[in-house]
Amino acid sequence: MAFEYAPAPESRSIVDIKPSYGLFVDGAFVDGNGAAFKTINPATEETLAEIAEADEADVDAAVQAARRAFRSWSRMPGKERAKYLFRIARILQERARELAVLESIDNGKPIKESRDVDVPTVAAHFFYHAGWADKLDYAGLGPNPRALGVAGQVIPWNFPLLMLAWKVAPALACGNTVVLKPAETTPLTALLFAEICQQADLPAGVVNIITGAGGTGQALVGHPDVDKVAFTGSTDVGKAIARAVAGTDKKVTLELGGKAANIVFEDAALDQAVEGIVSGIFFNQGHVCCAGSRLLVQESVAEEVLHRLKRRMATLRVGDPLDKNTDIGAINSAEQLARITELSGIGDAEGAERWSPDCELPASGYWFPPTIFTGVSQAHRIAREEIFGPVLSVLTFRTPSEAIEKANNTPYGLSAGVWTEKGSRILHMADRLRAGVVWANTFNKFDPTSPFGGYQESGYGREGGRQGLAAYLKGGQA
Amino acid sequence: MPTTAPTDPAAGLASYSEVTKDERALRRFLHGLPGVDQVGAEARAAALGTRSIKTTAKEWALDLAIRMVDLTTLEGQDTPGKVRALAAKALRPDPSDPSCPSVAAVCVYGDMVAEVKSVVGDAVNVAAVATAFPSGRAALDIKLADTRDAVEAGADEIDMVIDRGAFLAGRYQQVFDEIVAVKEACQRPDGSHAHLKVIFETGELQTYDNVRRVSWLAMLAGADFIKTSTGKVQPAATLPVTLVMLEAVRDFREATGVQIGVKPAGGIRTAKDAIKYLVMVNEVAGDDWLTPDWFRFGASTLLNDLLMQRTKLTTGRYSGPDYFTLD
Numbered sequence: 001m002a003f004e005y006a007p008a009p010e011s012r013s014i015v016d017i018k019p020s021y022g023l024f025v026d027g028a029f030v031d032g033n034g035a036a037f038k039t040i041n042p043a044t045e046e047t048l049a050e051i052a053e054a055d056e057a058d059v060d061a062a063v064q065a066a067r068r069a070f071r072s073w074s075r076m077p078g079k080e081r082a083k084y085l086f087r088i089a090r091i092l093q094e095r096a097r098e099l100a101v102l103e104s105i106d107n108g109k110p111i112k113e114s115r116d117v118d119v120p121t122v123a124a125h126f127f128y129h130a131g132w133a134d135k136l137d138y139a140g141l142g143p144n145p146r147a148l149g150v151a152g153q154v155i156p157w158n159f160p161l162l163m164l165a166w167k168v169a170p171a172l173a174c175g176n177t178v179v180l181k182p183a184e185t186t187p188l189t190a191l192l193f194a195e196i197c198q199q200a201d202l203p204a205g206v207v208n209i210i211t212g213a214g215g216t217g218q219a220l221v222g223h224p225d226v227d228k229v230a231f232t233g234s235t236d237v238g239k240a241i242a243r244a245v246a247g248t249d250k251k252v253t254l255e256l257g258g259k260a261a262n263i264v265f266e267d268a269a270l271d272q273a274v275e276g277i278v279s280g281i282f283f284n285q286g287h288v289c290c291a292g293s294r295l296l297v298q299e300s301v302a303e304e305v306l307h308r309l310k311r312r313m314a315t316l317r318v319g320d321p322l323d324k325n326t327d328i329g330a331i332n333s334a335e336q337l338a339r340i341t342e343l344s345g346i347g348d349a350e351g352a353e354r355w356s357p358d359c360e361l362p363a364s365g366y367w368f369p370p371t372i373f374t375g376v377s378q379a380h381r382i383a384r385e386e387i388f389g390p391v392l393s394v395l396t397f398r399t400p401s402e403a404i405e406k407a408n409n410t411p412y413g414l415s416a417g418v419w420t421e422k423g424s425r426i427l428h429m430a431d432r433l434r435a436g437v438v439w440a441n442t443f444n445k446f447d448p449t450s451p452f453g454g455y456q457e458s459g460y461g462r463e464g465g466r467q468g469l470a471a472y473l474k475g476g477q478a
Numbered sequence: 479m480p481t482t483a484p485t486d487p488a489a490g491l492a493s494y495s496e497v498t499k500d501e502r503a504l505r506r507f508l509h510g511l512p513g514v515d516q517v518g519a520e521a522r523a524a525a526l527g528t529r530s531i532k533t534t535a536k537e538w539a540l541d542l543a544i545r546m547v548d549l550t551t552l553e554g555q556d557t558p559g560k561v562r563a564l565a566a567k568a569l570r571p572d573p574s575d576p577s578c579p580s581v582a583a584v585c586v587y588g589d590m591v592a593e594v595k596s597v598v599g600d601a602v603n604v605a606a607v608a609t610a611f612p613s614g615r616a617a618l619d620i621k622l623a624d625t626r627d628a629v630e631a632g633a634d635e636i637d638m639v640i641d642r643g644a645f646l647a648g649r650y651q652q653v654f655d656e657i658v659a660v661k662e663a664c665q666r667p668d669g670s671h672a673h674l675k676v677i678f679e680t681g682e683l684q685t686y687d688n689v690r691r692v693s694w695l696a697m698l699a700g701a702d703f704i705k706t707s708t709g710k711v712q713p714a715a716t717l718p719v720t721l722v723m724l725e726a727v728r729d730f731r732e733a734t735g736v737q738i739g740v741k742p743a744g745g746i747r748t749a750k751d752a753i754k755y756l757v758m759v760n761e762v763a764g765d766d767w768l769t770p771d772w773f774r775f776g777a778s779t780l781l782n783d784l785l786m787q788r789t790k791l792t793t794g795r796y797s798g799p800d801y802f803t804l805d
Contacts, residue, residue, distance in 0.1 A: 008530035272518030
């Protein structure tokens with residue numbers, strides 16, 4: 001008899017979503033001048049709230065507020081700034097369940113991920129950078145490094161709160177003030193974070209949060225009084241930003257797309273490699289810039305790995321993001337679903353073989369089943385372009401050098417994974433893989449102490465760790 | 479390893495006769511099994527432990543867990559009276575609720591088999607530990623005599639221990655031959671045989687690679703069940719060790735067509751833990767293993783917690799431990 005898990009929904013009652021939200025500028029919520037837009041729950045298509053749109057004047061007001069706040073914030077002793085960051089980190093922990101539920105409602109990601117990964121890592125980033133605030137002299141950037149000024153930060157919808165933490169925590173620890181624009185489909189946790197800044201008595205103007213779409217982001221990164229631009233998102237937008245800031249003295253870090261190779265050798269611990277393949281591509285519905293979206297498996301074990309992978313995929317539970325037993329939640333937007341559907345269709349047309357386990361998808365909302373394509377070659381578009389969804393392309397290799405050649409044959413270079421029980425092979429591969437992060441016998445692990453960033457079209461600059469501080473300080477290079 | 483199950487289990491097993499023909503072949507085979515990554519296996523076990531089993535699923539799981547318990551007492555101080563009381567509890571774990579199922583078996587030392595049998599008859603199985611339990615340190619003929627005694631006394635199941643010293647020293651053939659010999663000693667005159675559970679004492683084998691190897695070794699030697707621990711050594715059963723064993727029985731059935739049972743024993747004390755094991759069985763080996771024929775809990779205190787949780791689900795209230803019988 002089958003073990004049917006009864007629904008185990010996390011309660012929504014802990015979050016209080018207001019009917020409408022303004023912009024967070026100079027420590028207070030204000031109306032925006034642009035046309036308000038709606039944010040929806042991608043699992044149900046229900047409208048959650050109306051969100052103000054910041055126009056150029058709003059952006060200017062936010063940048064000016066950040067500029068005013070910068071004078072005192074940058075001069076404040078590091079240990080005093082640290083107190084605010086520690087306080088924010090503790091409040092994030094205290095309100096963890098509220099943040100996790102809100103993140104899952106607005107983004108579509110399963111509650112077990114927002115609860116066990118996103119929110120704890122967010123708090124960890126604030127704790128970690130709080131520790132740096134009074135130790136910047138020892139960051140290896142030379143004596144007495146100074147803050148840059150106002151940071152204009154634009155973040156994506158895949159990890160709304162985590163990307164906010166990656167951007168805001170180091171900026172503040174280094175003495176900068178920020179104007180941050182969350183993605184238009186996932187603004188709610190950033191706005192809740194604004195409330196947390198108020199709760200922590202953060203001085204007005206140190207953190208400003210403005211909502212809107214691409215135009216708002218353009219106005220922010222193009223604003224003449226922004227000293228530093230930090231962006232995480234698509235390579236196309238990243239290129240546009242690089243063009244927009246060219247010729248100015250703005251410092252820029254870009255964390256863009258990826259098409260990571262997850263390389264499984266014949267001597268790998270196969271059951272754990274299968275887990276790593278699954279978490280590499282199906283974690284967060286595959287909405288991960290460093291997702292292991294290209295599986296490179298050694299030919300001698302390819303059949304067995306695929307058999308095990310399919311069996312494992314059949315146990316993945318797709319559905320209500322708030323159900324504690326859900327493994328794969330909703331695709332974040334209709335637009336993204338259309339892109340995943342289109343690229344998968346191209347995979348079919350190019351002759352790759354598509355497979356998904358039997359799984360019933362909810363009738364409303366945006367859903368895509370976990371999918372693998374076999375018989376994929378380097379020439380296929382699904383092996384080259386970022387799908388940003390739960391779609392894995394499977395390729396094979398025979399020798400380590402072929403694996404390296406195929407793994408590096410991409411315009412990207414954000415991450416890679418190596419699975420082998422042989423330690424020397426891990427080092428050999430890590431030396432030769434052109435990727436910002438190489439995971440060995442694991443995948444998609446994030447830690448504030450570890451720098452993260454890419455090669456080539458995956459962007460430049462590093463976030464996290466000592467190296468990440470260099471992006472927010474002047475006075476020497478790391 | 480072939481990826482589809484052979485239709486004829488005898489032929490499936492026979493295809494492995496080459497790997498068990500001598501010490502070298504056996505070693506090559508066991509050392510050729512894919513390794514187990516410790517961090518990854520523990521992370522997988524922990525992730526399965528976060529499944530949330532509520533309401534109807536919990537009701538179903540609690541009853542199944544009760545039906546899977548091998549209610550155990552293995553103490554030097556065991557008396558016939560205590561064993562009879564345990565046997566009575568195995569039949570009717572909750573005397574106030576006739577809908578509460580019996581447990582799977584009562585597990586005792588060989589000399590107590592007849593006592594249990596006199597109470598439970600054929601309604602509940604009797605399992606006896608044998609082969610110089612728990613250390614396994616005795617000559618082979620003594621281990622075999624121990625086994626035969628228990629079978630003659632009416633044991634339905636024999637829980638043997640392997641020679642961990644031999645295994646850790648790499649004398650795989652010796653361990654293999656011993657299991658084969660004990661299995662022969664489980665034969666009854668009528669041609670049937672007592673079910674053989676092979677205890678690894680995984681707390682002494684320590685690595686997951688060893689757990690995977692010993693699982694295959696025991697299955698190839700004819701074990702009907704593979705069991706984690708005696709309960710006398712810490713750590714006893716853990717979720718990751720059971721994960722590796724469940725992967726082994728799953729892979730073994732795919733390779734040979736032969737299904738083998740799994741029994742974690744020792745250290746499982748709460749209903750919450752038991753449910754984590756059932757989730758793992760469900761998602762790793764599959765629901766074919768979700769019956770007392772193929773999965774057991776070796777436990778004593780676990781039963782009362784299962785009963786308390788069961789009563790809580792039906793009445794909505796917790797009762798204190800005083801409302802459940804002490805073994």
